[in-house]
Amino acid sequence: LYPTLTFKNVNQMDLSTMHLLNHAEELGWNDVRIVNLFSKVFHSKPLASQLEFDLDNVAYFEDILEDMLPEDFDVVIAWGSTLNGHADAKEMKKEFLSILANKNLDDRVMQICVGTLSTNEKLCPHPLYLGLRHAGEKWYLENFPLGKVLSQMQSKQNRKRKAKGGQEQKTETSEHTKATQESQAPNHTTAPEKKAEQKKYMLLCLKHKKTH
Numbered sequence: 001l002y003p004t005l006t007f008k009n010v011n012q013m014d015l016s017t018m019h020l021l022n023h024a025e026e027l028g029w030n031d032v033r034i035v036n037l038f039s040k041v042f043h044s045k046p047l048a049s050q051l052e053f054d055l056d057n058v059a060y061f062e063d064i065l066e067d068m069l070p071e072d073f074d075v076v077i078a079w080g081s082t083l084n085g086h087a088d089a090k091e092m093k094k095e096f097l098s099i100l101a102n103k104n105l106d107d108r109v110m111q112i113c114v115g116t117l118s119t120n121e122k123l124c125p126h127p128l129y130l131g132l133r134h135a136g137e138k139w140y141l142e143n144f145p146l147g148k149v150l151s152q153m154q155s156k157q158n159r160k161r162k163a164k165g166g167q168e169q170k171t172e173t174s175e176h177t178k179a180t181q182e183s184q185a186p187n188h189t190t191a192p193e194k195k196a197e198q199k200k201y202m203l204l205c206l207k208h209k210k211t212h
Contacts, residue, residue, distance in 0.1 A: 001036060001037050001038060001079055001080075001082060001083060001089070002036050002037065002038040002039075002040060002041070002042050002046065002051070003036050003039070003040075003041045003042075004041065004042060004043060005041070006041050015128055015131065016034075016126065016127045016128040016131070017032075017034065017127075018131070019127045019128060019130065019131025019132075019135065020032055020034075020127040020131075022131070022135070023112075023139040026138055026139060026140070027112070027139055027140070027141060028141075029074075033064070035060075035061055035064065036057070037054075037057075037079055037089065037092050037093065037096070038051055038054050038057060038089075038092065039054050039056065039057040039060070040054070048083070048086050051083070051086065051088055051089060052088050053088045053091050053092060054092060057092075058092070058095050058096070058099070061096060061099060062099055065099065065100075065103060065105075070103075070105055070108050073108070074108055074109075074110045074141060075100060075105060075108050075109045075110065076109075076110045076111060076112060076141070076144075077097075077109060077110070077111055077124040077144045078111065078112060078124055078125065078126055078127055079093065079124060079126065080124065080125055080126030080128075080129055081122075081123075081126075082126070090153065093153070094150065094153045094154075094157075097146060097149060097150050097153070098150065100146060101146055101147070101150055106146050106147060107143070109143070109144045109146045110141040110142060110143060110144055111123070111124045111125070111141070111142055111143075111144040112125060112127070112130060112139050112140075112141060112142075113125075113139070113140055113141070113142045114130065114134040114137040114138065114139055114140075115137060115138070116134065116137065117130075117134060123149070124144060
């Protein structure tokens with residue numbers, strides 16, 4: 001999701017990387033390149049407000065794919081379930097997956113699995129999750145349902161836009177109705193106002209009587 005190391009501590013290794021390298025051989029990899037969803041470095045878990053859509057990182061991801069031949073690598077989606085409700089994270093995920101789909105890499109997009117983990121229950125599990133709970137099992141690759149996931153993301157986005165549009169229209173209609181009702185309503189005066197008008201009328205009558 002985001003990096004935790006910089007060039008200053010490049011010789012260190014976080015747990016996610018360690019677990020991934022421990023299983024790299026059985027996954028059939030000679031080397032591993034980790035690309036984060038967000039590029040900003042965090043040394044502790046960030047607040048949701050600290051993560052924003054990262055256009056530069058999207059461009060960086062595209063550049064990586066341009067420099068590599070599809071048959072030379074697997075693209076493994078492994079961001080887990082964290083930040084599933086975060087708006088910018090969802091947009092970043094959709095952007096990354098759309099790039100892969102546009103480059104026709106559906107057959108190269110994978111996820112890591114273990115025998116005791118159902119992918120229906122745990123889509124694109126994170127290496128740290130697998131390392132903590134399934135370190136002793138054999139890890140293998142399975143196709144990631146790229147088209148299906150993208151379609152679901154788009155469908156949810158369209159439903160939200162539709163719901164938002166309907167709510168805005170409902171608000172406009174409500175305001176219009178209120179304005180119409182106010183313009184058509186009879187001019188009712190309250191009891192104190194009516195009493196004040198009657199008193200003013202009586203004073204005018206008295207004044208008129210005294211004058212004549």
